[in-house]
Amino acid sequence: MHAWPASEVPALPGKGRDLRIHSTADEGPVTLVPGPVARIYVCGITPYDATHLGHAATYNAFDLVQRVWLDTKRQVHYVQNVTDIDDPLLERAVRDGEDWTLLAERETALFREDMTALRMLPPQHYIGAVESIPGIVPLVERLRDAGAAYELDGDTYFSVESDPHFGEVSHLDAETMRLLSAERGGDPERPGKKNPLDPLLWLAARDGEPHWDGGSLGPGRPGWHIECVAIALEHLGMGFDVQGGGSDLAFPHHEMGASHAHAVTGEHPFAKAYxxxxxxxxxxxxxxxxxxxxxxxxxxxxxxxxxxxxRLALLAHHYRADWEWTDEDLTGAVARLDRWRAAVSRPDGPSADDLLEEVREALANDLDAPAALAAVDRWAERQQSEGGTDEGAPGLVSRTVDALLGVAL
Structure with missing residues (x-):
C-alpha cells in the first residue's frame, strides 16, 4: 500500500529543541531524546468513512511531532497502518450493498487526498492489515506456543495475565477496562474466556465473511490489536519512541498491543511514550x-x-484537549490566514528571529500550537502597526510557519 506525496519542509536557521510531551503511560510529561532516527507509529483509519475532523486533528498532532524532530536535524521513521479488514468495515459494506474491498480502497484513496491537501507528512511505511496477514499469523502462533494465547471454539485469544505489565499504558481499573472493552470492539461477556478482558488475536472463518490462510490457526482473519503490533515490530522494532493515536485508543488498543509485544518478545517497553x-x-x-x-x-x-x-482551525486547539467544532473555528482560521498572508506579502518587516525561537519553544513544550499561533499573531500585528526594515523577516516567518506548523503562506 502506498502513502501520499510529501510536501517540502523548508530548512530553518539554527536547531530546534527536544520535545517534552505528555505520555499516558507515564501519567505526565517526558522529554524525548531519540537517536539520529526518531521512530513513531501512529494508528491509522478503518476506511469506511474518511476523513472527518477528529481524524484530521489526530494526524495533525503527530505531524507536529515529526516537524519538531526534523527541526532538531534528526531523520524520522514514521509508520502508519490501515485497518482494511474489520467488523465495522464489513458492516458498512453490507449496509450499503457494496463490495468491502472497493469501499476500503475508495475511502483510503480519499484519506490520502485529504492528507495531501492538509500537508501532513506521509509515513515511510503505510501498511494495510490485509497485506500484513503473512506476518500476523506466525506472531499469533508464537504467542500460543509461549502459553500467552488460547483457543476458544476455533478462535484464538490473548491472555492478558501473561503480561506482568498489563495495565501500565492506560492505568485503568478492571471495571473501567471491562466497560471500555465492550464499548470499543471487545467481547468481555463471551463465555469461556479466561479473563473477560482477553482480546481476540485470530477470528476463525465465518460463513459469508472474508478469510485467509491462518496456518495452524486455521482459516480466518486477524484481531484488531495484533495487526498494529506485527506492523510496528517489523518496521520499527521494540522500544520505538512514540506510539500515537486518539485518546480513545489508550484502552483497549494501545494497552493490548503493548501486552502482545511484551509477551511475544520478552522485552519491555513496546514504546517509550504513549x-x-x-x-x-x-x-x-x-x-x-x-x-x-x-x-x-x-x-x-x-x-x-x-x-x-x-489546518489553522485544528492548530488553534491544544492537541490533548477535547473540544467542539463550530463555524466560528473556521471563520477565525480564515481570518487568521488572511492576516498572516498579508503580513508576509510585504517586502520587509520587523525582525522574526525571536519569533522562530518562540515557535520552537512553544512546540517543544507539549506541542503547544495555540501558543505558537499567538506568537505569529504578534509578529503580524507588529508588521501591520509598525512595519520594519528587515528584508529577510517575511521570508523567515513564511518558512517558520511552513516548516513547523505545516501551513503554507
Missing part, C-alpha cells in the same frame, strides 16, 4: 462514525475552504 490526542465533538457529542455527527475534510474542501485554514 501520546494521545483529544476528541473533537460536534453538537455536544464526540465526532464518530457510529453517531454520524461528522464534518468531513473532503466536504470542506469541496465547499472551497482553503486546507491551510482547516
Amino acid at each position: 501520546v494521545h490526542a483529544g476528541m473533537v465533538a460536534l453538537d455536544g457529542e464526540k465526532m464518530s462514525k457510529s453517531r454520524g455527527n461528522l464534518v468531513f475534510v473532503s466536504a470542506l474542501r469541496r465547499d472551497g475552504v482553503d486546507p491551510a485554514a482547516i
Whole structure:
C-alpha cells in the first residue's frame, strides 16, 4: 500500500529543541531524546468513512511531532497502518450493498487526498492489515506456543495475565477496562474466556465473511490489536519512541498491543511514550462514525475552504484537549490566514528571529500550537502597526510557519 506525496519542509536557521510531551503511560510529561532516527507509529483509519475532523486533528498532532524532530536535524521513521479488514468495515459494506474491498480502497484513496491537501507528512511505511496477514499469523502462533494465547471454539485469544505489565499504558481499573472493552470492539461477556478482558488475536472463518490462510490457526482473519503490533515490530522494532493515536485508543488498543509485544518478545517497553490526542465533538457529542455527527475534510474542501485554514482551525486547539467544532473555528482560521498572508506579502518587516525561537519553544513544550499561533499573531500585528526594515523577516516567518506548523503562506 502506498502513502501520499510529501510536501517540502523548508530548512530553518539554527536547531530546534527536544520535545517534552505528555505520555499516558507515564501519567505526565517526558522529554524525548531519540537517536539520529526518531521512530513513531501512529494508528491509522478503518476506511469506511474518511476523513472527518477528529481524524484530521489526530494526524495533525503527530505531524507536529515529526516537524519538531526534523527541526532538531534528526531523520524520522514514521509508520502508519490501515485497518482494511474489520467488523465495522464489513458492516458498512453490507449496509450499503457494496463490495468491502472497493469501499476500503475508495475511502483510503480519499484519506490520502485529504492528507495531501492538509500537508501532513506521509509515513515511510503505510501498511494495510490485509497485506500484513503473512506476518500476523506466525506472531499469533508464537504467542500460543509461549502459553500467552488460547483457543476458544476455533478462535484464538490473548491472555492478558501473561503480561506482568498489563495495565501500565492506560492505568485503568478492571471495571473501567471491562466497560471500555465492550464499548470499543471487545467481547468481555463471551463465555469461556479466561479473563473477560482477553482480546481476540485470530477470528476463525465465518460463513459469508472474508478469510485467509491462518496456518495452524486455521482459516480466518486477524484481531484488531495484533495487526498494529506485527506492523510496528517489523518496521520499527521494540522500544520505538512514540506510539500515537486518539485518546480513545489508550484502552483497549494501545494497552493490548503493548501486552502482545511484551509477551511475544520478552522485552519491555513496546514504546517509550504513549501520546494521545483529544476528541473533537460536534453538537455536544464526540465526532464518530457510529453517531454520524461528522464534518468531513473532503466536504470542506469541496465547499472551497482553503486546507491551510482547516489546518489553522485544528492548530488553534491544544492537541490533548477535547473540544467542539463550530463555524466560528473556521471563520477565525480564515481570518487568521488572511492576516498572516498579508503580513508576509510585504517586502520587509520587523525582525522574526525571536519569533522562530518562540515557535520552537512553544512546540517543544507539549506541542503547544495555540501558543505558537499567538506568537505569529504578534509578529503580524507588529508588521501591520509598525512595519520594519528587515528584508529577510517575511521570508523567515513564511518558512517558520511552513516548516513547523505545516501551513503554507
